Amino acid sequence: MSITDVRTPYPVPGTPKETMHPDHAPAWTPPAEAEQEPRQVRRILRLFRPYRGRLAIVGLLVGASSLVSVASPFLLKAILDVALPEGRTGLLSLLALGMILSAVLTSVFGVLQTLISTTVGQRVMHDLRTAVYGRLQRMSLAFFTRTRTGEVQSRIANDIGGMQATVTSTATSLVSNLTSVVATIVAMLALDWRLTVVSLALLPVFVWISRRVGNERRKITTRRQKQMAAMAATVTESLSVSGILLGRTMGRSDSLTAAFAEESERLVDLEVRSNMAGRWRMAVITIVMAAMPAVIYWTAGLAVHSGGPGVSLGTVVAFVSLQQGLFRPAVSLLSTGVQIQTSLALFQRIFEYLDLPVDITEREDPVRLERVKGEVRFENVTFGYDGKGGPVLAGIDITVPPGGSLAVVGPTGAGKSTLGHLVPRLYDVTGGRVTLDGVDVRDLDFDTLARAVGVVSQETYLFHASVADNLRFAKPDATDEELHAAAKAAQIHDHIAALPDGYDTVVGERGHRFSGGEKQRLAIARTILRDPPVLVLDEATSALDTRTEAAVQAAIDALSADRTTLTIAHRLSTVRGADQIVVLDSGRVVERGTHEELLEREGRYAALVRRDARLEPNPRLEPTS
CATH class of the missing domain: 3.40.50.300 (P-loop containing nucleotide triphosphate hydrolases)
Structure with a gap:
């Protein structure tokens, strides 16, 4: 369904989309090729430009939170390798207090960045809703004679609503997880480069898998949003006062219910496919990441028995702690990448409306008449x-x-x-x-x-x-x-x-x-x-x-x-x-x-x-x- 489908009370399967009243202007259709992904991403980033000051604060909070969180494994290493073996209770108390303080600061920073990022995200959604509504207010009458009302409502409600997670939490999650991953990898390299290489060997494969999953979900999401728009149009038309009168007097209530059930069934299928797309592949990534501690222990043991440079117990425990800390943001980062690719389909549908040509425009220096005679x-x-x-x-x-x-x-x-x-x-x-x-x-x-x-x-x-x-x-x-x-x-x-x-x-x-x-x-x-x-x-x-x-x-x-x-x-x-x-x-x-x-x-x-x-x-x- 194009964004300007013909106004028909109830769509009939197989009806050509080009069929329209000869007095109606032809439907505007977006370019055959979708915008290139980098260009679209840049356009999305421009939506956040008015709030770059608040986003800078979020970035500082994210960086501070990441640095504080990676300090805990080093404190743990010092406890295991120095404070406990040497019986230094004062140092032990100081290091333990440092670990508690690290957890407190991480939580406080997390709450603050969530508050700011959610506020920014909601403002961006407000800007998008207002921009789309304002654009539609400027469209000529011809646009509305050829566009189903439910389709317009779906763009504002379902498509922009579907982007809520992306603009409120996904962007912050991306920055936060990326910062955590970088800081954790640097810390892991500082502890032992050999264990780090083993831990990251499969990372390129994981990135490739997540990209494939993201592309798959993006295609399904586009179809799902179109189906939701079709359902919204059917509901708007058939459950209006005029629609109810027509359906009742024509004896079509049961057939309309059956037609709606078919539309809903198609949406169920698309929702299931959207949620299950790539689940098994992402599950494999999760299993591999969860098994990495055993691989680290095994690698450390081989290093000791091979006669090479040994690895201290504190280093192994601290490294596993970092590696486990890397697991959550890494998987979340891969999932975020999938979610962003999925949301690109929603952004594309919104941008289609924002790019609609406005044929009724006000000139830059319009004439204003204080008193109109009426000729x-x-x-x-x-x-x-x-x-x-x-x-x-x-x-x-x-x-x-x-x-x-x-x-x-x-x-x-x-x-x-x-x-x-x-x-x-x-x-x-x-x-x-x-x-x-x-x-x-x-x-x-x-x-x-x-x-x-x-x-x-x-x-x-x-x-x-x-x-x-x-x-x-x-x-x-x-x-x-x-x-x-x-x-x-x-x-x-x-x-x-x-x-x-x-x-x-x-x-x-x-x-x-x-x-x-x-x-x-x-x-x-x-x-x-x-x-x-x-x-x-x-x-x-x-x-x-x-x-x-x-x-x-x-x-x-x-x-x-x-x-x-x-x-x-x-x-x-x-x-x-x-x-x-x-x-x-x-x-x-x-x-x-x-x-x-x-x-x-x-x-x-x-x-x-x-x-x-x-x-x-x-x-x-x-x-x-």
Whole structure:
């Protein structure tokens, strides 16, 4: 599964990934070849650069801890070779106290380095989560129309969450174990170089084995994370309110459960394979390392019986102590190497999102308008989704004066909604330009554009929060009086006030505790609260029945007063009073004029009016003589 799989409610095995709606931009795919490992490691290290001061302290603590820990075997050697044989109780007490102090200092240093390294790791994870979320916030609407929501959530939750051990403890463990190994090897060489050579003879073989295991786990981890993303997408879609309604009414609950069980079964297999990859090979390393003391004793005995330089008892005991001390960090170092290689797959998936091209960007010196009059112009506008499938819009020239109203009508697929999306820059034009008060919207700063253009669409989105919180999303510092005034203008205040909890009522996921008309009026109240000078109404009443539509239309009329209004309409019940009506067909303007002028021409608009009159009789739409 690519990171931009097509939005299908439930994936069907064998469906080509390239299948997508022709209006959607093609999926962005990462390069065929993964980043070279050294380059990726350097990029990971750059994540820790802001915290290099704290990491330096960790390094000092690690170094101090390693030096203190390797001192104990030398103290033990002195006890066995000097203090005990010579009966020097004072020296014995001093050396014993030194060993206790060494253990205390090692523990204290360990606690401090864990605290600092964990804090740094959590900050790095915070930076990654924020960077990915911020990057996604800057993506155009096209990205989200082709990417499953669960896939996006999985990147932030599962992939970054899976890196927690790496960024919080693995880095410190790597430094700590590496320092311990180096210090221990130096100490072992100082005691006896011959025993050291014997102890380290198999180390290259162990490193080679751990690399093989790491590469194997990295491949499995990539597949596992993709499977987790697929499961997250299935859960998000099928267990949402809409998904439950669809599954229940279609009698697909059992089949959806079975499909989820299959997805989960595949994840079980990948989890087991990931945990068991290389276990036997790593077990062999553990057995060999555990057997090394016997090899040391045997080597020391041979040295004595061969007539060569002998090895004292204290040296042998101290060396075995060092060798055993080397065993833990060496095995841990090999395991850490495996874990780092495994985590590279997670980092690669996160970097894929961070490297996504952002096509809606703010220029370095954007124009900021303190006061927006509201003139909107489409100047020879052309738009296509990455230039594939032909232009969706072509040669659009329209001017809407400040406070004026424009209605855009036409058959399904004519490009009406796309035209409306160009004003708030949900998409950017591929030719020509869209201007606001004479300034290309691409030159405006994002804040100006957000303040200037309000959008009310057919699909109203409400957060799982209180009514008040949903309204204040438009204006966080709005007072209760302002909320009530906006709700009254949208003709929804009386309904909210009649609820047991009033404005504190939780609307439920996506607002499913409210009817379609109530949700639309809440969305209108939210937009009134923001008070934009330019308003885009994208088929805001097309999904409503006639009675509900009348109530919502009254709210829209209040919202549209003294604003530049662009109304996208499939049903024509709301466009009669527009200053200008434009008829789109196949992305081109085929007619324009007022309601009366277009009816007199007996062209496309008149045909649409007659169609609506047949489907839903409404005296307001009947052609006039």
